[in-house]
Amino acid sequence: MTDDREAILSRVRGALAPLRERAPLPQYDADMAVLRKMIAGRDLAELLAERMKRVSAHAYTSAAAVAEFLKAGGWTRGYCDPALWPQLAPHFGAGFTVETDFDRKRVDDYAFGITRAAGAVAESGTIVLNDAATSRRLAALAPWVHIAVVERATIFSDLTQAVAALGPDRNVVWVTGPSKTADVEGILIEGVHGPGVQIALIV
Amino acid sequence: MRFQPIDQYSAGLKADTRASVYQSTKSTHEKRTKLLFDQFADPDRLRELAGEIKQHAIENLDTYLPQVEARLKANGAQVHWAGTAESACATVLKIMRDRGATKMVKAKTMVSEEIELAHFLEQHGLEALETDLGEFIVQIDDDHPSHIVRPIIHKNRREIATSFEREGLGAYNDDPGTITRRARHFLRHKYLEADVGLTGANFVSAESGRIVLVTNEGNSRFCLAATKCHIVLVGIEKIVPRDCDLSILLNLLGRSGTAQDLTVYTEFISGPKAPTQPDGPEEMHVIFVDNGRTEVLASDCREILRCIRCGACLNVCPVYRQASGHAYRSVYPGPVGAVLSPLLMKDKFPQKADLPKASSLCGACNEVCPVNIPIPDLLLRLRNRAKEENVPSPGTPPMGAWALMASQPTAWKAALAGGKLLDYVPTKLIPVPALQAWADKRALPTWRGGEFRKWLRQRAK
Numbered sequence: 015m016t017d018d019r020e021a022i023l024s025r026v027r028g029a030l031a032p033l034r035e036r037a038p039l040p041q042y043d044a045d046m047a048v049l050r051k052m053i054a055g056r057d058l059a060e061l062l063a064e065r066m067k068r069v070s071a072h073a074y075t076s077a078a079a080v081a082e083f084l085k086a087g088g089w090t091r092g093y094c095d096p097a098l099w100p101q102l103a104p105h106f107g108a109g110f111t112v113e114t115d116f117d118r119k120r121v122d123d124y125a126f127g128i129t130r131a132a133g134a135v136a137e138s139g140t141i142v143l144n145d146a147a148t149s150r151r152l153a154a155l156a157p158w159v160h161i162a163v164v165e166r167a168t169i170f171s172d173l174t175q176a177v178a179a180l181g182p183d184r185n186v187v188w189v190t191g192p193s194k195t196a197d198v199e200g201i202l203i204e205g206v207h208g209p210g211v212q213i214a215l216i217v
Numbered sequence: 218m219r220f221q222p223i224d225q226y227s228a229g230l231k232a233d234t235r236a237s238v239y240q241s242t243k244s245t246h247e248k249r250t251k252l253l254f255d256q257f258a259d260p261d262r263l264r265e266l267a268g269e270i271k272q273h274a275i276e277n278l279d280t281y282l283p284q285v286e287a288r289l290k291a292n293g294a295q296v297h298w299a300g301t302a303e304s305a306c307a308t309v310l311k312i313m314r315d316r317g318a319t320k321m322v323k324a325k326t327m328v329s330e331e332i333e334l335a336h337f338l339e340q341h342g343l344e345a346l347e348t349d350l351g352e353f354i355v356q357i358d359d360d361h362p363s364h365i366v367r368p369i370i371h372k373n374r375r376e377i378a379t380s381f382e383r384e385g386l387g388a389y390n391d392d393p394g395t396i397t398r399r400a401r402h403f404l405r406h407k408y409l410e411a412d413v414g415l416t417g418a419n420f421v422s423a424e425s426g427r428i429v430l431v432t433n434e435g436n437s438r439f440c441l442a443a444t445k446c447h448i449v450l451v452g453i454e455k456i457v458p459r460d461c462d463l464s465i466l467l468n469l470l471g472r473s474g475t476a477q478d479l480t481v482y483t484e485f486i487s488g489p490k491a492p493t494q495p496d497g498p499e500e501m502h503v504i505f506v507d508n509g510r511t512e513v514l515a516s517d518c519r520e521i522l523r524c525i526r527c528g529a530c531l532n533v534c535p536v537y538r539q540a541s542g543h544a545y546r547s548v549y550p551g552p553v554g555a556v557l558s559p560l561l562m563k564d565k566f567p568q569k570a571d572l573p574k575a576s577s578l579c580g581a582c583n584e585v586c587p588v589n590i591p592i593p594d595l596l597l598r599l600r601n602r603a604k605e606e607n608v609p610s611p612g613t614p615p616m617g618a619w620a621l622m623a624s625q626p627t628a629w630k631a632a633l634a635g636g637k638l639l640d641y642v643p644t645k646l647i648p649v650p651a652l653q654a655w656a657d658k659r660a661l662p663t664w665r666g667g668e669f670r671k672w673l674r675q676r677a678k
């Protein structure tokens with residue numbers, strides 16, 4: 015409310031007025047929190063795969079391997095970004111029912127969703143999604159399995175770099191492993207609201 | 218004998234609840250410490266730095282608040298201000314009414330608990346459903362959260378299974394996986410039906426106007442994928458100066474709170490969805506809430522406004538481990554709550570003035586705090602305030618007789634000589650109830666009164 019705005023700002027000014035000095039903004043090396051030793055000299059795609067495994071996510075470098083994994087899990091019905099499907103379809107073959115339109119009235123019909131990632135962060139095993147790259151926010155979230163297609167060249171080494179490259183997109187989401195909770199007696203359960211299985215297909 | 222309210226609450230705690238709170242806080246704390254020290258050469262330097270960043274931000278809110286407001290507006294969000302809890306609730310209600318909205322899905326936000334938003338909206342005939350698993354269980358049980366990060370740390374799986382059965386979420390089953398699956402199924406349809414998604418904000422960048430939100434479950438992400446209107450409820454102290462400061466803070470938050478390198482979903486939201494994106498909010502409202510924060514800013518305890526709500530100080534605190542969260546009778550329990558809750562009471566400060574006293578001042582909270590808040594110092598300042606305001610303090614032994622004795626040299630010397638008796642008389646027989654209660658669980662060391670004076674006299678020779 016408008017009067018609240020003025021009231022709050024004037025209380026803030028009043029509270030700060032007696033301070034003789036204000037705490038300065040510290041100057042620091044932006045890389046301070048980067049796990050340099052772990053990253054140095056590593057191939058970023060390999061490191062990403064390794065770090066994803068640590069947060070119980072999976073990384074593959076071939077579409078055929080992803081299709082096999084899905085089949086083995088019994089996840090044969092899903093959604094794929096229409097821009098990606100022409101390249102992926104040949105690797106999936108028979109036995110899959112894939113829609114390129116996501117119907118929110120049937121969210122539970124999609125066992126998997128395949129969408130494009132905007133990038134990834136090797137250090138933390140994170141996939142970066144944003145509105146420009148993701149064809150449907152829901153398709154990257156509601157199905158049990160999410161497959162993010164990550165281009166090798168878009169992998170950042172660390173979080174500090176990824177923050178610096180957030181860019182103009184109004185919605186950027188970093189996904190580090192499957193959705194999880196430990197609310198019930200501290201026991202880790204995966205797949206609460208989002209995917210129980212998180213996969214990166216590195217191309 | 219009467220005790221402080223916090224002691225009374227904690228005395229009523231069931232033994233198995235106490236044991237499970239103790240176990241899970243202890244194990245989270247140990248994992249946190251191992252992770253930080255395994256990965257960083259000097260994690261304490263990082264904590265200090267994060268503290269300096271946040272201290273700068275709160276001491277320059279007069280610059281940053283108008284700046285962030287302008288950024289958000291330029292990004293297409295609407296900005297509102299709420300001085301009080303009532304005003305914040307009324308603002309949310311108005312946004313919903315203007316859209317003809319009746320159903321809200323909520324991600325976890327501490328501010329919404331502070332202003333009791335869900336109750337308020339329900340009283341006005343609107344639905345406000347918690348979607349964080351723990352908060353959802355708190356809501357169906359009409360209970361209160363007892364930990365900032367783990368709201369139902371005080372409940373066991375059998376209690377939860379019983380609640381689910383009562384609410385028609387399936388036959389009794391206390392397997393945590395089944396409980397989670399049932400909540401998943403029930404809640405996803407609620408998201409899709411809802412008109413409005415409400416979230417908090419962990420950080421707001423003054424530079425870009427980005428709202429940063431972290432969750433492990435993905436519930437806030439679902440709110441923002443399924444609904445058409447996003448309301449952000451945020452305390453005015455959540456500002457950070459620049460985007461680059463976020464990487465320091467995010468690196469510390471997940472590790473300190475839940476011993477994760479990074480929380481699963483970290484969202485950076487700077488406005489409504491892109492026009493090309495089919496899912497998500499077309500409208501975004503950000504409500505900046507004061508509700509007592511400017512008073513804290515004006516006080517000598519303003520450092521507490523650095524808090525990033527990680528919960529690490531709760532996990533390490535020997536008092537929290539024994540007392541659990543409800544004993545603090547506030548939205549914010551543990552060491553952070555012992556400082557923040559009395560301050561947020563404004564003129565009702567005396568009602569929570571017992572909390573700063575429930576501490577041995579061991580300093581563990583300061584040592585783990587990712588923004589290095591000197592909590593023990595702040596507790597002392599609040600104890601001082603309670604004394605100055607003459608807040609009654611039941612259970613504290615009367616110190617008048619002591620003061621009299623300690624200020625009379627002859628009386629003091631006599632007492633020192635007589636103190637030797639304490640080695641022979643059982644403490645149970647000392648006719649001071651407060652001392653008896655204290656000595657009930659402790660043994661006194663051998664009396665050494667007068668030694669210092671003896672030593673001093675010898676030195677002087």
Ligand code: SF4
Binds near residue numbers: 523528531585
């Ligand atoms: S006071 Fe520090 S340790 Fe406690 S919750 Fe806040 S940030 Fe975490």
